[in-house]
Amino acid sequence: MMFTLKRVLKDIQFIILLAAILIISILAYRAGESIKTPPYGYACEATGDDAERLCKEFDDAGFVRCESSEALRKEIGEAHLDCGIIVDENFEYRIADRDLAGAVTLVTSPETLLPELCRLQTVSVVTAIYAPYVTYDAMEGNAEYSTIKDTYDEMLADGALFRFEIADSEGIVVVDHTRSRNLFKGSLAILILIASWIGCCRPAYRHACDMKKRLTFGGAVKKVMFPEVIIRTVMIALAAVLTCLIAEQTQMIPVTLVYTLIVTAAGIPAVMILPDSWLLIITVFVMILSLGLCPIFTDLAELMPMLGNIRKALIPYLMWEIVL
Numbered sequence: 001m002m003f004t005l006k007r008v009l010k011d012i013q014f015i016i017l018l019a020a021i022l023i024i025s026i027l028a029y030r031a032g033e034s035i036k037t038p039p040y041g042y043a044c045e046a047t048g049d050d051a052e053r054l055c056k057e058f059d060d061a062g063f064v065r066c067e068s069s070e071a072l073r074k075e076i077g078e079a080h081l082d083c084g085i086i087v088d089e090n091f092e093y094r095i096a097d098r099d100l101a102g103a104v105t106l107v108t109s110p111e112t113l114l115p116e117l118c119r120l121q122t123v124s125v126v127t128a129i130y131a132p133y134v135t136y137d138a139m140e141g142n143a144e145y146s147t148i149k150d151t152y153d154e155m156l157a158d159g160a161l162f163r164f165e166i167a168d169s170e171g172i173v174v175v176d177h178t179r180s181r182n183l184f185k186g187s188l189a190i191l192i193l194i195a196s197w198i199g200c201c202r203p204a205y206r207h208a209c210d211m212k213k214r215l216t217f218g219g220a221v222k223k224v225m226f227p228e229v230i231i232r233t234v235m236i237a238l239a240a241v242l243t244c245l246i247a248e249q250t251q252m253i254p255v256t257l258v259y260t261l262i263v264t265a266a267g268i269p270a271v272m273i274l275p276d277s278w279l280l281i282i283t284v285f286v287m288i289l290s291l292g293l294c295p296i297f298t299d300l301a302e303l304m305p306m307l308g309n310i311r312k313a314l315i316p317y318l319m320w321e322i323v324l
Helices: 002-009 010-035 049-060 070-077 093-097 115-138 145-156 178-213 217-246 250-273 276-293 304-313 315-321
Strands: 041-044 063-068 084-088 104-108
Touching: 002 217, 010 041, 010 178, 010 217, 041 049, 041 070, 049 063, 049 084, 049 093, 063 070, 070 084, 070 104, 084 115, 093 115, 104 115, 178 217, 178 250, 178 276, 178 315, 217 250, 250 276, 250 315, 276 304, 276 315, 304 315
Parallel strands: 041 063, 041 084
Antiparallel strands: 084 104
16 A cells, blocks of 8 residues: 555656646636626616606615616626616506516526525515505505605615625625635536546556556456555545635535545546547546536526536536535
8 A cells, every 4th residue: 555655646747636626726716706796787667756766776776777678688798797677667557556577677697696686686676666555555545655655765765775685694794705616616626527537547547457467457456456546536535625625615525525436436437448548538528518518607507408407417517416
């Protein structure tokens, strides 16, 4: 075992792969932190007092106003806005008829990170406009609508409109790191795949083949290949765990360990069946497909749901599928 460990430590290419897991994954996470999420936007096609109040509440909530729904969709398509809200031209009538279905429309893209938060903020804004009508109905004519509306206007002017923020159990606001986590997951998953197949299983199998002259094939696999695979897998797992600790992604450690074991287990029969050239081609092919189909930079499955089924066949996607 010590002889095998010394041989592994002398494998410069493998050591470089381990360093790549550490350096590239951490750089990917830091890059995600530097990318600011575009703001939300809205386009109001309605006119009237309630529509004006709605626009004011959207403005106060930090939404960017667009001149038209077409302009809003263009801004979202060009990633200048994360997602947006279109206020229907019949908004005033829908509010008056107590029918909010279709009053506003959420517009997203495959790159949208927090559509639910945008939806919740929109609900808070629309509710502020709709609340006087509901209150008037509930009081069954015991108060004038104008009086109720003035009361709500005063409350809103005092900042009584509720807002939505992501917070932990102690009420501390939590900054969203979805983009950073996806970049981290993606880079870590792909690098572990390369290290496991090219830097672990492949050289271990080649060393076993070299020993076939002295041992039987089964003996070479048992006494040479498996011990070396175990040592190299442990080193990959340690590098991955260290990466998670440095990036402060400790919740990823169990998932990463399970993923490493699965990838290595899949790599053993792969290197024994496939020639080196095909193994390299398949590894590169999986890496390229993973960069395009896994939700690393963007979630294309939002645009084409069929791609969500295709990417399930990619090993790196297990980093998103494994739940512990």
